[in-house]
Amino acid sequence: MINERVLNTLIALLLLVVPLFAWQLDEPFIITLATKAAILALAGVGLNLALGYGGLVSFGHATFFGLGGYTMGILASHAQSFTPIMESPFLIDGTKSMPIIWLVAIVISAFVAFIIGLLSLRTTGVYFIMVTLAFGQMLYYFSISWPAYGGEDGLSIYVRNEFPGLNTLDPIQFFGICYVLLMVVIFFMSKLNSSSFGLALNSARQNSERVQTVGISPFRLQLVAFTISGAVTGLAGALFADLNRFISPTMFSWHTSGEIMVFIILGGAARLYGPVAGAAIFILLEHVLGGLSEFWHIFLGAILLLVVLFAKGGLIGSVSKKAASHG
């Protein structure tokens, strides 16, 4: 049993040190993998706020991941072709600047999350799972058949977007950007969890009636949590699009939602670093097992099964005691 904080620090360091080594050894692909892990972890950290802390099992977070991705794709493709996105009533141009793209991705995902939350939060439990899935599927089918940005074929952005002062095409620098963003968001989440909002949200998950009778509206708590959660996942989507320099409707598919969810459960729901551990291990497995055999999914499945059966509370939960969730 390790203290959860120590473990978290270890995970954070590991995620930093591995790509640095790979950089020294000139193994850029390992850096790419680490970047992917960091980005998907970020998506997971977003979902974890809703799913882990808020108890809102969203099976539609691909919506936000995809929105983030398409924000990047649309802005960058217009910048690439020097055509404005919109001319009337006012002119909107594309852009290749990461910070602006992030901002737009966050705002759009947050807005959509707010709307979806407003509607979905009337339901609970499995019904909530399915309504969020429904919204995700609608966007998925829409993106497949909407020809403007490639439909099912997706859209390539040939050159990675720009960040002032950095060469984003250099894998290690792009990793640095993603890593810093991940750490900033995790820091924000840790603050949030121990704040009064965190306590109330956490209590609302366990007993919504209790929260109401002390004069707090669970609906508002959950709506805010869902909105923040969607925004963070949207940011991750924008980064993911930049990692691949490519977007496609798969970002919206329910497999994506499921995968983000799997990271969280694998690592440990409602654990600060759960999604990080989950995403990292999943990607590692995918990479290592993928080389073993054509039928590597069998091994992946077997390993996941073992984790569920024998590691209660995910990987983090099984090696560390639950640190008091507050303070």
Next chain:
Amino acid sequence: MGNVILDVRNIHKQFGALKASDGISLDLRQGEIHALIGPNGAGKSTLIAQIAGRLKPDSGCVHFLDQDISLKSTAQRANLGLGRTFQVSALAMENTVLENVVLGALGKRGKVFSFFKSVMHDKNLLSQARATLERVQLIDDSNRITAELSHGQRRQLEVAVALTLAPKAFLMDEPMAGMGAEGSKKLTKLLRQLKQDAPILLVEHDMDAVFALADRISVLVYGKIIATGSVDEIRSNPDVRKAYLGDEEAT
């Protein structure tokens, strides 16, 4: 007796063919404990739920502090100062005892949407929370996970959370249920002190407690109030004896 704090006017509520509230009117005045007794299934919890905002009455209205609160949500009513305890404990089971009480204190303070300050380091909230835990004698258990508490201990915690809100009126649905004899005795004492701060609408089947505490008693049978009066009046009311008390006092 003081001013009317809570005024329930002609409430009706029907489940299918069953009239759970059949034109109930009652009030709660400053400084009193108004006990609501009645057979099982008479509609007491249903009435409490309608006052607290969990259920919508079919007709009738509820006034609280001279304000019609019929259209307000549970949370809004709580903010106005209506505190309640549940017949079946409603607590955040995975949280510690202290966290549950801090939540109550937080509800009172408001400003829940603060994202950066650690709530469990907030001296103000903590001292309030600890004080109430002292009052219900759960202070030694304050760092335990609520799920580990025994049934009776949870009942105590339930009362504690309502206390932190420092409400202007209490709705208590069987607070004594599940408490041991000793616990009931202590709670009886506590409630007697509490009513100075805020009047209590008390639903309870523990007649020792009711007779010891109540300033007024209303008897609800089949959704109708059949009698309201002092302890002695109610005790000697033959209808009440038949419908509810049985031959208890005869023994």
Next chain:
Amino acid sequence: ALAVPAIAVADGKVKVGMITTLSGGGAGLGIDVRDGFMLAIEQSGNKDIEVIIEDDQRKPDIAVQLADKMIQSEKVDVMTGIIWSNLAMAVVPSATAQGKFYLSPNAGPSALAGKGCLPNYFNVAWQNDNLHEAAGAYATDEGYGKSFILAPNYPAGKDALKGYKRFYKGEVAGELYTKLGQTDYAAEIAQIRASGADSVFFFLPGGMGISFLKQYSGSGIDLPVVGPAFSFDQGILQAVGEAALGIKNTSQWNKDIDNPTNTAFVESFQAEYGRLPSLYASQGFDTANLLLSAMAKADVGDADAFRAALKLADFDSTRGDFMFGNNHHPVQDIYVREVIKEGDIYTNKIIATGLTDHADAYAADCSM
């Protein structure tokens, strides 16, 4: 080319990165491409070629990452293998932008055939519209005057219907886009019945096609059906079974194309893998032979020379004559096949040539 870049040591070795679908849905296509490709490499006995194979799971993002890996870590010279247009769109532009050659054994999205054509990109199979165009031409030849046409609602589906209409001169009795992955076609079949059409053209790849054909054959409608080879290929045909018998489909290859390369290929493939080769296997086989032919002429380190060597397409294709158009897509004959039963096995027989020396509709837009 005097200025040979420093890394391109002229050792004649070529490293090939193959990204293809080997697991999950659609893995059959990837496996066939891989097997065909590797068969040609083996038969050549060429020791200077090294092939790295990775599974993209049919996910674009995985394909992109594998491409990064092959380019950044494995430092491959040539890439190939991708089955699906959407994955190709994700990988090809950036791989060729980084100076790699890409030889497509299957996907031929229109975006890479016209304005977006790329010097280092060669398609050895077809431009996506080709087979549909041939189907349209065949329908016109047969004198069909009222076709009912349907395809899934995604870019390839839209291209398919457009491609068919480009060469089909009759009237369209009805045009339907179905949901991607749809499995029940009762409603569409009822519409076909009611439309008064005299023929049906459909493009429904994979399981969608199997479902459609089975349900169509059970519906009691007996209008003639044409479609591209994808729903009638060797791998899938056994699953469709009798429902496919007699259906005409268009393909640039069939096992009965009569040339020595093809005969040898069909035999050796069967001997090596114990099954009949498919369209995809032939494409994989041709892709490898194209690469080998270029290697014999030029060093991959000399990009211009290597490109020119590829462009020559100086190899014996299983299809017989093979050449590239200006946009590096095939100019080839496209045949009409009929599904027949040989013993217990369903297979195809060429009955006509749909289009001869056919290039694609986008080539003119390509400035190469």
Next chain:
Amino acid sequence: MSTILLIEQFLNGIQFGVMLFLMAAGLTLIFGVMGLINLAHGSLYMIGAFAAATVASLTGSFLLAIIASVVAAAVFGAIVEFSILRRLYDRDHLDQVLATFALILIFSEGTRWLFGSFPLYLDVPEALSGTVVLLGDIQYSRYRLAIIFIGLLVAVGLYLLISKTRVGMRIRAGENDREMIGALGIDISKLYTWVFALGAGLAGLAGALVGAIQSVQVGMGEPVLILAFVVIVIGGIGSIKGAFIGSLLVGLTDTLGRVLLPIAFSTFMESSAATSVASSLSSMLIYLLMAGVLLLKPSGLFGRAPS
């Protein structure tokens, strides 16, 4: 569009709905009644189809194939329940999601390993092939009629089992409080294994029946799984009646949407664009339906509101 075609499409919608119900029936049982989120339900459906295809090609008998599908899926189900899932009943739904997700991977790739990557052959039996004429003018597939009939039988059978028998009561009681029903003397573990096997068997049956007119291939269970979830959520979880009505609603919405939307759009759009737009919209239609139903009735049409 002629009335007769409209009626035929209506029938098609109902038929599609019943087919969905066959798939959803097992899922309602396992998910709605036992409270287990079983993402691997689609895999059991696939196992049924593969078992049927294998037996059909060996024996040539469709009846044997159907029996094989039920048995194979039920046996797999029972094994999975016994060895893995029963450890997860007390756990969070999320753990069940992860475990059954893992099972999908194992089952899908395991099947591909055994049977290869190409679809298998399974066709409708001679006796049920061809069409019958309904209402004077509608040619209707005999096999589809048979599916409707079997679907109705399953619906009635399940409804009676769950709501009218003691076994049904015990299953539902277990869903409320497993520990308690055990403490009253019921061997709920064994019962659940049986129920799971039954649900799995139904999935297998659906796989075989539907597989005969669709394609038997790895991954065939996934789209079905999502649809089945949509159906039972619209109907209200745990309600057989709800699943049935939900199936019909989804079947009708989907079919009629596919048919009518293009017509509606072509009144004001060029026809090629109209079909394309209409088709996009119709793929979203059932999700719109589900969202709409849940927004109006947050626990589905026949679900009980959480008390």
Next chain:
Amino acid sequence: MSLLELEGITASYGASQALFGVDLTVDEGEVVALMGRNGMGKSTTINVICRLLKNQSGTARFAGQDLSSYPSYRAARLGLGLVPEGRRCFSSLTVWENLMASARKGEWDLNRVGRLFPRLQERLDQYAGSLSGGEQQMLSIGRALMTNPRILILDEATEGLAPVIRQEIWKAISELKKDTGLSILVVDKTIKELALVADKAVILERGRTVWNGQFQSLDATITDQYLGV
């Protein structure tokens, strides 16, 4: 030999030990009151008897069988009828279904339970989840009786019941005892009412049996010391 015998039972919830040595016997036809303050281990003891919790040491025997290897459903079939704390009715089943789901043959049947609790009789088709608290308590007792147990184990038997009903239940219990020789282990806080039916009492304090004897011999010093009354 006693019907139910516990000897030196210890048990824990995870890492925290709740029982440190509980001894208790219930003879055939006897009513035993299990008493103690809140959190002293009464419910835990009952959980051990019904095999909802495994004891770590000590022995639990019922009807001559060592319970340690029994899962809860088999222990129940030996004749343990549990009325648990918090009622735990099956909320999405109707009253009738609650009663029938686990019924076993014997003298207790729907009619007899209906006579005991006419209120339930009136509400057979209502979902248990919407019953009032007291109605649920009756249902929980009725449900246990329907399994025709040899011993009825009531945890907080009369919690939340109106005095009239409580009197009826105590009356029913004493009748049960008289007519059918049913053994009963009961947890309840009202000593006054227990006195009407209980033969023996066992008092727990911090997970240990600290007092054990005839109910009559409970005196004010003992109740004051252990129960705070």
